[in-house]
Amino acid sequence: xxxxxxxxxxxxxxxxxxxxxxxxxxxxxxxxxxxxxxxxxxxxxxxxxxxxxxxxxxxxxxxxxxxxxxxxxxxxxxxxxxxxxxxxxxxxxxxxxxxxxxxxxxxxxxxxxxxxxxxxxxxxxxxxxxxxxxxxxxxxxxxxxxxxxxxxxxxxxxxxxxxxxxxxxxxxxxxxxxxxxxxxxxxxxxxxxxxxxxxxxxxxxxxxxxxxxxxxxxxxxxxxxxxxxxxxxxxxxxxxxxxxxxxxxxxxxxxxxxxxxxxxxxxxxxxxxxxxxxxxxxxxxxxxxxxxxxxxxxxxxxxxxxxxxxxxxxxxxxxxxxxxxxxxxxxxxxxxxxxxxxxxxxxxxxxxxx
Numbered sequence: 001x002x003x004x005x006x007x008x009x010x011x012x013x014x015x016x017x018x019x020x021x022x023x024x025x026x027x028x029x030x031x032x033x034x035x036x037x038x039x040x041x042x043x044x045x046x047x048x049x050x051x052x053x054x055x056x057x058x059x060x061x062x063x064x065x066x067x068x069x070x071x072x073x074x075x076x077x078x079x080x081x082x083x084x085x086x087x088x089x090x091x092x093x094x095x096x097x098x099x100x101x102x103x104x105x106x107x108x109x110x111x112x113x114x115x116x117x118x119x120x121x122x123x124x125x126x127x128x129x130x131x132x133x134x135x136x137x138x139x140x141x142x143x144x145x146x147x148x149x150x151x152x153x154x155x156x157x158x159x160x161x162x163x164x165x166x167x168x169x170x171x172x173x174x175x176x177x178x179x180x181x182x183x184x185x186x187x188x189x190x191x192x193x194x195x196x197x198x199x200x201x202x203x204x205x206x207x208x209x210x211x212x213x214x215x216x217x218x219x220x221x222x223x224x225x226x227x228x229x230x231x232x233x234x235x236x237x238x239x240x241x242x243x244x245x246x247x248x249x250x251x252x253x254x255x256x257x258x259x260x261x262x263x264x265x266x267x268x269x270x271x272x273x274x275x276x277x278x279x280x281x282x283x284x285x286x287x288x289x290x291x292x293x294x295x296x297x298x299x300x301x302x303x304x305x306x307x308x309x310x311x312x313x314x315x316x317x318x319x320x321x322x323x324x325x326x327x328x329x330x331x332x333x334x335x336x337x338x339x340x341x342x343x344x345x346x347x348x349x350x351x352x353x354x
Contacts, residue, residue, distance in 0.1 A: 001019070001343050002068055003017075003339045003340060003343070004064075004069075004070050005017075005018065005072075005332050005335040005336045006053065006073070006108055006335075007072070007105075008108050010104045011030065011032075012031060013053065014331075015028075015053060016332040017060075017067075023332070023333070023336075027060075029049075029053070029056060042106060043095075043096045043102075050115065053111070053115070064118060065121075067119070068121060068343055069124060070112040070115045071125065071126060072108025072125055073108035073125065073126075073155070074129065074130075075106030075107075075108065075109060075128060076098045076101055076102075076103045077099065077100060077130045078130060079131075079132030080128070080132060080354065081350065083347070084126045084338040084339060084341060085124060085125050085126070085350045085351065086123070086124060086349040086351055087113045087124060087125055091113075095109045096110060105129065122342075126334060126338030126339065127154045127159075127334070129152065129153075131152070131158075133196045134148075134150050134197060135198070138198040138289075149201055152181070153185070153202070153329075156300060156329050157179045157191075157300065158191075159330050159331075160179060161177050163326065163330075164177065164326065175296070176191070177190070177294070178191070178283050178286050178296075178321075179300065180297070180299050180300070180301075182279065182302065182304050183301040184252075185203065186212075186214070186282075186301075187200060187206070188286055190290050197289065198289050200215075200282060206278075208274070209245070209275070210246060210253075210254055211242065211244050211252050214278065245271055245272070248271045249267075249271055254272070254303055257271065258306060258309075272309065276312035280312075284316075287320045296322050297317055299313060299325045299326070300328070305327040
């Protein structure tokens with residue numbers, strides 16, 4: 001079975017060809033802002049990006065019709081269960097006007113659908129950001145007008161959870177795991193028997209990351225909102241793109257912060273330790289969701305490449321369960337494997353009906 005995986009980003013499109021679980025090649029197509037600015041809406045970029053993909057396939061001397069399926073990153077959909085979804089005409093229309101707003105990831109399913117139509121092959125999306133497998137208690141925030149919502153790095157977290165389960169010789173659906181995705185945003189989720197039953201929304205709560213604030217003191221935040229010091233957009237930018245480590249150290253590069261720490265900068269060490277402290281605290285909290293029945297804790301994402309960061313987190317949480325580190329993001333592999341599970345008959349494709 002051969003699968004073409006497509007992961008659109010804001011200024012690039014990642015493409016990868018897989019034969020079974022083996023990656024044949026992987027490329028990134030960069031899209032200059034000067035070209036993207038010509039499109040009023042993200043969905044208008046579809047033909048433009050398809051043209052670049054077809055050109056790349058030609059350069060790779062790879063015919064589109066050799067693929068048994070096309071899979072794209074899922075978009076900003078309504079809450080849905082995790083899994084691999086078939087992209088049909090209805091889902092394509094939803095992705096063109098998504099309920100969660102415009103985002104480059106919405107193009108993944110649309111592009112997969114139109115490429116699949118060309119060769120009469122199925123198109124899929126896998127574990128989009130809106131995967132919601134919350135239990136009822138997880139939705140309670142203490143403020144009825146503001147229920148907690150499930151938005152996370154579900155694609156990478158579920159893929160890594162499945163990979164860890166295979167290494168352990170067990171089924172993902174037989175394990176209780178806590179998976180922490182450590183990237184530009186940080187998601188920590190308890191996975192109980194194949195379902196992600198809680199998670200901190202990395203845009204709203206949880207640990208601070210290299211650029212996001214995470215959970216903030218609510219009374220002080222409300223006061224700041226009405227202080228007149230910032231506009232709404234300015235405050236959103238500070239919370240989501242200029243918070244966390246960046247707000248303290250002026251860099252979003254954890255490698256630079258760690259270099260400064262190693263050169264004797266005690267303040268840089270303090271801030272990095274604070275990030276690790278908050279991740280560990282979130283993991284500890286999620287362990288209570290599983291009532292302490294945790295088979296393994298898994299650390300993944302870009303920051304998991306740092307021996308200092310992983311060591312500091314492990315030092316605080318290893319009493320809960322063994323910790324496994326799977327550094328980096330495996331989104332392309334996750335997309336391909338999700339499609340392959342359906343194409344091989346190991347898993348049934350889901351249909352988006354919301």
